[in-house]
Amino acid sequence: MMRSKTRDPKVLLILFAVSLYILLFCIYPIGKLLVQTILPPTGDFASLFMHVVGEKTVQKAIYHTLDASLISAFFSLIIGAIFAFLITLTDIRNKTILVFLLLIPMLIPAQITAVSWLELVSPSGPLVNVLNYFNLQGASNPLYSREGVILLLSIEHAAMVFLALRAGVYTIPANVIEAARSSGATPTGTLFYIILPLMTPFLIAGLALAFVASIGNFGIPALLGIPGRYLVLSTLIYQRLSSFGPSVLESVGILSIILILMAIFGLLVQYIVNKSNKTQMVEGGKINTPFKLGRYRLAVEVASWSFLLFVSILPLIALIKTSLVPALGMDFSLENLTADNFIFAIKNDVSSRAFVNSTFLGIVTALIVALFSVPFAYMSVIRKNKIANFLSMVADAPFALPGIVLSIASIIAFIRPLPLVHFSLYNTIWIIFVAYLARFLAFGMKPVIASMMQIDKSLEEAAQTVGKDSFARIRYIILPQILPSVMAGAVLVFMGAFNELTVSSLLWSVDNETLGVVIYNLYDEGNATGAAAISILTVIVTLLIVSILSFFSRKLPKGTLPWQA
Amino acid sequence: MASIKINSVSKIFDNVAALKDINLEFIDGEFISLLGPSGCGKTTLLRILAGFEEVSDGEVFIGKELVSSKSFHVLPEKRNIGMVFQAYALWPHMSVWENVAFGLKIQKNDKKLIKKKVEEALEVVGLMEYQKRKPSELSGGQKQRVALARCMAMEPSLILFDEPLANLDLNLRESMLEEFKNFHKRLKCTMIYVTHDQGEAMALSDRIAVMGNGTVMQLGTPQEIYHKPVSEEVAKFVGRGMVVDGVVTKNITDQQAEVMILGENFIFRQHKTYLNTGDSVKVSIKSEDLRISSKGIATKVISGIYQGNSWSILLESINDQTTMLKVNSFDAPPKETEVVYIEIKDGWII
Numbered sequence: 001m002m003r004s005k006t007r008d009p010k011v012l013l014i015l016f017a018v019s020l021y022i023l024l025f026c027i028y029p030i031g032k033l034l035v036q037t038i039l040p041p042t043g044d045f046a047s048l049f050m051h052v053v054g055e056k057t058v059q060k061a062i063y064h065t066l067d068a069s070l071i072s073a074f075f076s077l078i079i080g081a082i083f084a085f086l087i088t089l090t091d092i093r094n095k096t097i098l099v100f101l102l103l104i105p106m107l108i109p110a111q112i113t114a115v116s117w118l119e120l121v122s123p124s125g126p127l128v129n130v131l132n133y134f135n136l137q138g139a140s141n142p143l144y145s146r147e148g149v150i151l152l153l154s155i156e157h158a159a160m161v162f163l164a165l166r167a168g169v170y171t172i173p174a175n176v177i178e179a180a181r182s183s184g185a186t187p188t189g190t191l192f193y194i195i196l197p198l199m200t201p202f203l204i205a206g207l208a209l210a211f212v213a214s215i216g217n218f219g220i221p222a223l224l225g226i227p228g229r230y231l232v233l234s235t236l237i238y239q240r241l242s243s244f245g246p247s248v249l250e251s252v253g254i255l256s257i258i259l260i261l262m263a264i265f266g267l268l269v270q271y272i273v274n275k276s277n278k279t280q281m282v283e284g285g286k287i288n289t290p291f292k293l294g295r296y297r298l299a300v301e302v303a304s305w306s307f308l309l310f311v312s313i314l315p316l317i318a319l320i321k322t323s324l325v326p327a328l329g330m331d332f333s334l335e336n337l338t339a340d341n342f343i344f345a346i347k348n349d350v351s352s353r354a355f356v357n358s359t360f361l362g363i364v365t366a367l368i369v370a371l372f373s374v375p376f377a378y379m380s381v382i383r384k385n386k387i388a389n390f391l392s393m394v395a396d397a398p399f400a401l402p403g404i405v406l407s408i409a410s411i412i413a414f415i416r417p418l419p420l421v422h423f424s425l426y427n428t429i430w431i432i433f434v435a436y437l438a439r440f441l442a443f444g445m446k447p448v449i450a451s452m453m454q455i456d457k458s459l460e461e462a463a464q465t466v467g468k469d470s471f472a473r474i475r476y477i478i479l480p481q482i483l484p485s486v487m488a489g490a491v492l493v494f495m496g497a498f499n500e501l502t503v504s505s506l507l508w509s510v511d512n513e514t515l516g517v518v519i520y521n522l523y524d525e526g527n528a529t530g531a532a533a534i535s536i537l538t539v540i541v542t543l544l545i546v547s548i549l550s551f552f553s554r555k556l557p558k559g560t561l562p563w564q565a
Numbered sequence: 566m567a568s569i570k571i572n573s574v575s576k577i578f579d580n581v582a583a584l585k586d587i588n589l590e591f592i593d594g595e596f597i598s599l600l601g602p603s604g605c606g607k608t609t610l611l612r613i614l615a616g617f618e619e620v621s622d623g624e625v626f627i628g629k630e631l632v633s634s635k636s637f638h639v640l641p642e643k644r645n646i647g648m649v650f651q652a653y654a655l656w657p658h659m660s661v662w663e664n665v666a667f668g669l670k671i672q673k674n675d676k677k678l679i680k681k682k683v684e685e686a687l688e689v690v691g692l693m694e695y696q697k698r699k700p701s702e703l704s705g706g707q708k709q710r711v712a713l714a715r716c717m718a719m720e721p722s723l724i725l726f727d728e729p730l731a732n733l734d735l736n737l738r739e740s741m742l743e744e745f746k747n748f749h750k751r752l753k754c755t756m757i758y759v760t761h762d763q764g765e766a767m768a769l770s771d772r773i774a775v776m777g778n779g780t781v782m783q784l785g786t787p788q789e790i791y792h793k794p795v796s797e798e799v800a801k802f803v804g805r806g807m808v809v810d811g812v813v814t815k816n817i818t819d820q821q822a823e824v825m826i827l828g829e830n831f832i833f834r835q836h837k838t839y840l841n842t843g844d845s846v847k848v849s850i851k852s853e854d855l856r857i858s859s860k861g862i863a864t865k866v867i868s869g870i871y872q873g874n875s876w877s878i879l880l881e882s883i884n885d886q887t888t889m890l891k892v893n894s895f896d897a898p899p900k901e902t903e904v905v906y907i908e909i910k911d912g913w914i915i
């Protein structure tokens with residue numbers, strides 16, 4: 001398979017281009033962050049580290065990060081596991097809609113989830129009577145608190161745990177469950193003695209997944225935690241950098257190293273568990289709703305629907321309500337209804353600019369990622385090139401690590417004018433673009449890799465024997481087969497970049513705002529109605545994209561869309 | 566121990582009928598095979614007996630007890646049935662011992678009793694010294710023996726097998742067949758064995774139900790379904806037999822008739838006493854019933870395939886080129902242009 005490797009100069013060209021991409025956008029910024037922090041030009045790392053960690057605020061933020069992430073990961077696991085079992089094991093009806101409802105908080109960005117919940121629970125929101133009843137109605141929104149942060153993180157990450165666990169259940173052969181039933185085990189007994197023990201690795205991995213996502217989350221702790229004086233590491237970094245500027249890069253670098261260590265811990269747990277779990281894949285039929293809910297079915301359905309409508313739909317309704325009234329606190333009535341907020345969202349300089357910026361960033365990032373992902377995946381999956389394999393592991397880092405880390409790394413790397421051209425990316429839209437190239441490469445490559453794995457290897461070998469060079473092979477043999485996945489990957493990247501807040505929160509500048517930043521800033525300034533209107537517009541775009549992708553999902557190989565079964 | 570009665574059972578999956586009006590009765594302690602090509606509904610029928618699928622119509626009785634009907638369904642865990650699967654379906658997180666003991670523990674049996682029964686079962690399948698191993702540390706044959714021990718420990722009234730040997734290689738299959746036979750002798754409970762392999766079905770069964778297309782085509786002893794197929798489909802499926810057209814020339818007794826095939830007369834077995842001279846009939850013939858001879862049907866050789874101990878020779882009738890015959894011969898096939906005469910020693914008028 002490798003025989004023409006040295007004879008084909010275009011292979012070298014691909015490797016060179018991909019290496020350059022990874023080196024410039026992934027390795028260089030993160031490497032520079034690490035080197036500058038661990039080997040500071042002035043002073044030594046140990047004393048600086050002790051100094052930073054000695055601060056009360058920092059200790060608190062570390063504690064809060066662990067507190068919020070561990071507890072929310074646990075709740076995400078419970079929600080995710082309950083729904084994974086209900087959907088895969090029982091005869092609950094309308095599964096497609098239930099899954100879609102569960103996925104909504106994952107599909108819409110964290111800052112919008114936060115804004116919509118704040119509107120739901122606000123003193124003038126639809127739940128005011130409930131709040132009064134429980135005596136929760138203080139001067140400020142009860143979500144501005146530790147509990148608020150944990151609640152929303154739990155809901156936000158339940159869906160990703162659900163997806164991982166659902167995939168886990170499907171690795172258990174149906175016969176294994178049937179054998180337990182024949183041996184006299186009831187559905188509950190089978191769940192506890194057979195299914196849960198077999199799911200243990202997936203449950204641990206799911207917990208670690210939600211944990212890593214939570215420490216990386218910015219939108220929720222920023223909108224809920226900052227006003228609630230519940231700072232986590234990502235929001236502490238944000239606060240320091242946005243109030244003191246690049247002068248605090250050194251100490252903030254230390255904070256991001258702590259964040260990286262936490263993320264690596266979580267990723268390591270996932271890696272080890274997944275690796276030790278390879279042996280269980282055995283044949284014996286795919287699980288097909290082995291447990292009948294019988295007379296409990298209606299009750300279970302009512303409970304599931306109530307929960308999902310409450311966490312997924314009600315906040316969006318509150319958001320719509322807010323977007324349609326002239327000012328916060330005004331009643332939602334016919335004479336109050338106004339489209340002013342939407343007109344504001346479209347006409348206002350900042351937000352219209354942000355729409356243009358985010359759309360632009362989304363499109364160019366998607367295009368460049370798509371352009372590189374195909375030859376990159378080709379080298380790694382089909383030609384099994386060692387360098388490409390290594391690079392694809394490296395490319396995972398900027399996506400797996402907390403976004404705020406990438407954000408700082410980008411500042412450190414690109415604050416100085418670039419050599420030769422004497423032009424600094426800092427304070428331009430290009431620094432966001434460059435960071436997105438790092439952030440979304442792995443994300444956009446996943447579908448491409450998934451579909452390339454399914455290509456018949458003999459096709460490529462046949463093409464080699466007729467002597468086509470690798471560009472021609474990609475163009476005429478590989479690309480036609482994987483085009484739907486490449487497009488799906490690009491659309492996913494667009495969706496991610498369009499909704500992005502964490503990375504751009506530190507990189508934006510006047511004229512170069514993203515939608516996420518504008519929603520956050522507007523809400524922070526007290527313009528909840530404006531923030532709501534912009535949120536609604538971006539949610540519409542997002543859900544439109546999701547529906548289009550889902551509509552075409554039959555054309556896509558398994559594993560292309562993150563939410564596919 | 567239990568007799569089985571399957572009464573007009575149908576099963577429809579999303580508008581597709583997997584089973585159509587199945588009627589079967591098995592005696593207590595019988596070893597029954599469900600034999601048929603892949604997709605004919607064997608597994609579905611087995612899963613209905615086990616309680617994993619509900620019936621769309623009809624009734625199933627185990628012993629005297631109704632277990633399935635359109636409006637009534639006994640759950641699998643309440644049926645006291647053992648099941649052995651093609652892919653073993655051992656619980657990978659439990660040791661051999663725990664696999665065998667699981668059902669007894671679920672029943673909250675006394676510890677001593679569990680120990681006694683598990684040891685007994687492991688002794689029978691010869692896996693005592695493997696009791697601490699995990700299923701992943703066993704070979705395919707050993708895994709299937711653990712599955713047998715797991716059934717045995719529960720003392721079920723009915724054991725269901727779904728192609729339990731399909732994952733094993735040829736040599737192992739032979740020895741497992743022996744093991745299944747001994748197992749049946751020892752347990753004396755009713756066993757239903759799904760397979761698409763006639764050899765297995767013939768070797769093990771008291772009776773075989775030949776299935777096709779969601780129906781039972783014939784229920785009979787191995788000898789009956791081999792020598793007295795009731796239909797062209799059964800005749801062709803069992804023993805890969807041939808079915809040729811003929812015309813009755815003489816009704817000899819109620820057991821025998823003379824039939825002309827391709828211009829030659831032969832005597833075949835029958836049970837249709839109402840046959841008349843001149844009737845068109847179909848005759849089931851197995852290749853071992855054909856002999857190359859100096860007289861008989863004139864044919865020429867199409868091909869010969871060496872099978873280790875004999876040749877399987879494909880012949881084409883010279884008078885009627887649409888009729889093919891297959892002969893087993895210990896001698897190498899004659900040259901392809903040569904005319905070969907075929908005598909038919911035995912056959913069954915369908």
Ligand SMILES: Nc1ncnc2c1ncn2[C@@H]1O[C@H](COP(=O)(O)OP(=O)(O)O)[C@@H](O)[C@H]1O
Nearest residue numbers: 578579583601602603604605606607608609610
């Ligand atoms: N759960 C199911 N849903 C839909 N169709 C099924 C299901 N199980 C079996 N079938 C269909 O019923 C028919 C019989 O299947 P099966 O009983 O597995 O056949 P066999 O075991 O003889 O190979 C097949 O056409 C199969 O596709």
Ligand SMILES: [Mg+2]
Nearest residue numbers: 604607608609
């Ligand atoms: Mg089958």
